[in-house]
Amino acid sequence: MVGWGSIFQVVVDAISLGSLYALAALGIGLIFGIMRLINFAHGDFITIGAYSLIVPSSAALATTFIGTWSTPLMVAAVVLIVMGFALATEAVVFRPMRNAHPAVLLIGSFAVSFFLQNAVLMIYTSRPKSVNIWSELGEAVEIFGIHTAPLEFVTIGVTIVLLVSLALFITRTTYGTQMRAASEDFAMARLLGVKADRVIAMAFAISGILAAVISLFMVARQGYLFYRMGVPIVIFAFVATIIGGMGSLVGAALGGFLLGTLTTVLQVVLPDDIKEARDAFAFTIVVLILLLRPEGLIAGRVTAERV
């Protein structure tokens, strides 16, 4: 018997999971739009954000440091740290590689990801470490007849705020206009006076902010750190950008929500014995989209090449 309560529950789960995917997909989509780089290391920015909450050490028991600060301070610190890593990666690795082929850039980001993961492994070891932040948000309360954690609603709310501010930034400010111009035609934008380094750095900075927010929500949700915790979410975000259409930000966000809905629904609908193969369905969809509608649901501005 499926009641309204459980349907509402699924909807809330779907949207809050979709929010995380959408934020991650935007982080990837922003950079892809401008420099054709699929940043596989985005997941490791998320991991770094999560690990920044604790004191670097290989001890089994994590000592929280930034994680004990008041929320505004903690958010600001994590955002700054992740942004710093994102900008450093750009300056050290991706700037010299800027003119490489997209596939070579992808290999490069793979290498960066591997580097960051193993750096975390080396410093903190591969043991999962338990960390609690915002534990009061994680306790289920009864809302509209269903049991759900306020965290889900906070995730959704924060995501909406971030999406709206990003949209305003992109459409209403000079920097935003420059970013849009750069993703439309990078060479032309440069000719018209858009500074390449600055636009790309800005894309990385924003993508770092988004990664930091995701990392906090992930820690609050799962309560532990793992040196590869960012990998699954970046893979899903990657899928979301393809579903939505590479190079389209609206598409990336939409793809994130769609994917969140899809995985949540599959989790409920699939029989138990093939539940584990759920992710395989998600990737089958990706391959099918690439084959049948490679431009994604919302075609980006990069259109067909003419000879």
Next chain:
Amino acid sequence: MTAASLLRRAWPVLALATILIVLVVIIDLMGVSIAKLAATEALVKMVVVIGLYIFIGNTGIVSFGHISFMAIGAYMAAWLTCCPPVKGTLMHGLPDFIIATQVPNLEAALAAGVAAALFALLIGSALMRLTGIAPAIAMFGVLMIVYVGYSAWDSVTLGRSSIFGLPTYINHWVALWWALAALAAAYLYQISRWGLAAIAARDDEFAAKAAGINIYRMRLISFVLSGFFVGIGGALFAHFLGGVSTSLFYLDMTFLTLAMLVVGGMNSLSGAVLGVVALSTVIEILRRFESGVELGSASVQLPSGAQEIALAVIMLLVLIFRPTGITRSREILFPWPFGRPVPITMATGQTSISNVDDTRRSTPPN
């Protein structure tokens, strides 16, 4: 064709084969079992990387999913050669004839290659129509699908547990023969009509099309041949370890094999071979250091993860400062004074992946 021109033509592959044989003979004579093991592992990986090269090098399409062929080959070999009692009970989802038969090792390796090649044919006939960065992403999707699928398919693959008890017949000699076979096949392919057509399409897609090359078919041939050798590499790896597990054939292996190819030079067979030799050596040295080494009076021990970090740094340095790899993506030159070899690739000192902006789909001229 005169003997001299034949020699000249076969020079790169002869040179590479000689290097490998000499290295293996030296290691064999040294008689250190750790070195023999390391050489065996490197040669098995070489089969995989040469397989990877057959596709990536000749078509210029980077694939992030070839390790799925390795998984398919490894599991096929495991099903055909492993432990009959376990097969009947734990892997009851297998077809009866596989449960009933026990296949000799060589045939099992070939069957693994054929299985991977068939899978490559199946997915390739759809994916090879894609252009630009789309096939790279789609292959990544294939990697995920095979990994998740095999991890969840308990009745056939034992899911996330490992299958143990495979015959461990791979020593450095067996691995050497397979590496030489892959080397010869890759070279024959790249100087063949099909290989040259694929390289032409890599260097200039539109000119190749205008010259009447069926790009789709050329890429598919390359993909299937490449799948065959990566599949065999998977089987060899399974027998080298004596067991298989899905986590072996995922992101780490993808990264490692791609790193070997990139560091050596993506667009030449010499790059594939020397990349494996170079990185395997580095990895082996770091491995020693990770387990602790006495240097004079001091003992040095690197923390775990150092090996991977070094690998990533080497790869990034190569990507940034020498994107064509240590061989500059050229084949080994025929020694003076006999003249230069027949040019195989049009290596120009730059990445010869074409500059076509890759998110765009190419449309046939109207």
